Amino acid sequence: MFNTAITIALRALSTFYAPQKPLVFSGAGAAQKLADLMIRSGQKRPLLVTDSFLLKNGMLNELISFLENEGCTVTIFDGIIPNPTFAVVEAGLKASRENSCDAVFAVGGGSAIDAAKVIASASTSHKTLTQLTGILKVDRPLLPFYVVPTTSGTGSEATNAAVISDTQTHKKKFFVDPKYIPIATAFDTGLLKSLPAPMTAATGMDALTHAIEAYTSRNRFADTDRDAAMAIKLLFEFLPTAYANGSDEHAREMVALGSFLAGCAFTKASLGYVHAISHQISAHYNTPHGLANAILLPRVLRFNKTTCAERFASLERMLSDSDETYNLSATDLSDRFIARVDALAEMVDIPVNLNDLQPQDYRSIAKDALAEARTSYAVPRVMNRNHVETILESVSSGSRDVTFA
Numbered sequence: 514m515f516n517t518a519i520t521i522a523l524r525a526l527s528t529f530y531a532p533q534k535p536l537v538f539s540g541a542g543a544a545q546k547l548a549d550l551m552i553r554s555g556q557k558r559p560l561l562v563t564d565s566f567l568l569k570n571g572m573l574n575e576l577i578s579f580l581e582n583e584g585c586t587v588t589i590f591d592g593i594i595p596n597p598t599f600a601v602v603e604a605g606l607k608a609s610r611e612n613s614c615d616a617v618f619a620v621g622g623g624s625a626i627d628a629a630k631v632i633a634s635a636s637t638s639h640k641t642l643t644q645l646t647g648i649l650k651v652d653r654p655l656l657p658f659y660v661v662p663t664t665s666g667t668g669s670e671a672t673n674a675a676v677i678s679d680t681q682t683h684k685k686k687f688f689v690d691p692k693y694i695p696i697a698t699a700f701d702t703g704l705l706k707s708l709p710a711p712m713t714a715a716t717g718m719d720a721l722t723h724a725i726e727a728y729t730s731r732n733r734f735a736d737t738d739r740d741a742a743m744a745i746k747l748l749f750e751f752l753p754t755a756y757a758n759g760s761d762e763h764a765r766e767m768v769a770l771g772s773f774l775a776g777c778a779f780t781k782a783s784l785g786y787v788h789a790i791s792h793q794i795s796a797h798y799n800t801p802h803g804l805a806n807a808i809l810l811p812r813v814l815r816f817n818k819t820t821c822a823e824r825f826a827s828l829e830r831m832l833s834d835s836d837e838t839y840n841l842s843a844t845d846l847s848d849r850f851i852a853r854v855d856a857l858a859e860m861v862d863i864p865v866n867l868n869d870l871q872p873q874d875y876r877s878i879a880k881d882a883l884a885e886a887r888t889s890y891a892v893p894r895v896m897n898r899n900h901v902e903t904i905l906e907s908v909s910s911g912s913r914d915v916t917f918a
């Protein structure tokens with residue numbers, strides 16, 4: 514059984530408002546190349562959106578000196594916090610307006626990039642933040658918007674969406690519009706290699722989840738298949754090295770590109786039940802997004818196996834260097850692919866269970882996860898409440914090898 518209505522709606526959105534890819538700079542010094550592009554494009558009053566950790570540790574000194582030496586007036590907004598709120602965006606907007614900023618230059622993780630997207634939009638809009646909330650609500654072109662991600666997982670540098678927390682309703686508010694895609698992005702290995710190993714693992718597995726959910730979405734396209742498959746290949750090959758040796762700049766760069774391609778794929782194809790369930794787990798227990806996804810992914814792959822065997826098999830053929838894959842059935846190959854995901858999770862020390870889960874919360878987590886999937890994702894196989902609760906029990910008990918009635 515498929516969720517036909519949302520699949521048709523997403524297909525129309527992806528077709529008529531197809532997201533464009535940002536221009537990419539990559540490697541050592543990429544952030545300065547991006548800054549140079551901004552300056553050559555005529556913007557010299559950027560709002561630098563970042564967090565106080567990066568600023569205080571001197572990681573942005575070179576970039577700021579470069580901008581100032583090139584004649585820019587830089588306004589620094591370092592008020593970014595995890596799960597940024599409307600108040601954070603308002604503060605950034607105030608800084609942008611008071612200093613007549615003509616561009617937004619974000620350096621940071623998904624929180625900085627998401628907040629910067631809405632600041633760039635609100636800076637030129639006649640609408641309030643509340644009026645900008647939702648799908649296709651942007652009324653004017655954003656301030657020119659540039660992004661330097663310092664984590665590799667959210668894919669926010671490639672997506673058409675931002676998530677801001679509403680502290681009054683305790684809900685996440687989504688801002689979705691193709692205009693939120695940055696003009697250009699830079700994967701600067703000098704900044705990326707500072708990401709600690711546990712965050713490298715969790716965000717890398719989040720990126721892998723984006724790619725697999727896009728590849729198995731019923732709203733997939735030829736370009737999303739290509740981007741997702743390349744992302745999966747890069748992440749399997751380079752995430753273990755980036756995790757074990759964070760100063761390996763080549764591995765860092767390849768993981769960042771994998772995360773970017775996964776972001777390009779899912780912003781057009783949509784996500785699936787890993788995200789639908791993990792969002793509710795994070796809301797209940799404040800579990801980091803990447804970690805919740807990493808733990809859920811093997812369970813949801815097993816649920817999808819009956820409808821996605823051919824898709825998983827094609828990924829296994831791509832990843833395997835053995836000729837014998839051509840003699841194996843799709844079912845055998847999909848089992849091998851799932852075992853490969855299990856092995857990757859073990860290599861980067863993802864735990865098999867979450868101790869925080871409380872059985873009395875299962876019903877409400879399942880209800881909200883099913884509602885999110887029904888209204889947002891073109892999933893390959895529809896779950897019911899029992900399926901979600903079976904997954905939650907397995908996440909609590911610690912067995913990845915879950916079976917479904």
Ligand SMILES: [Fe+2]
Pocket residue numbers: 667719723788802806
């Ligand atoms: Fe994610």
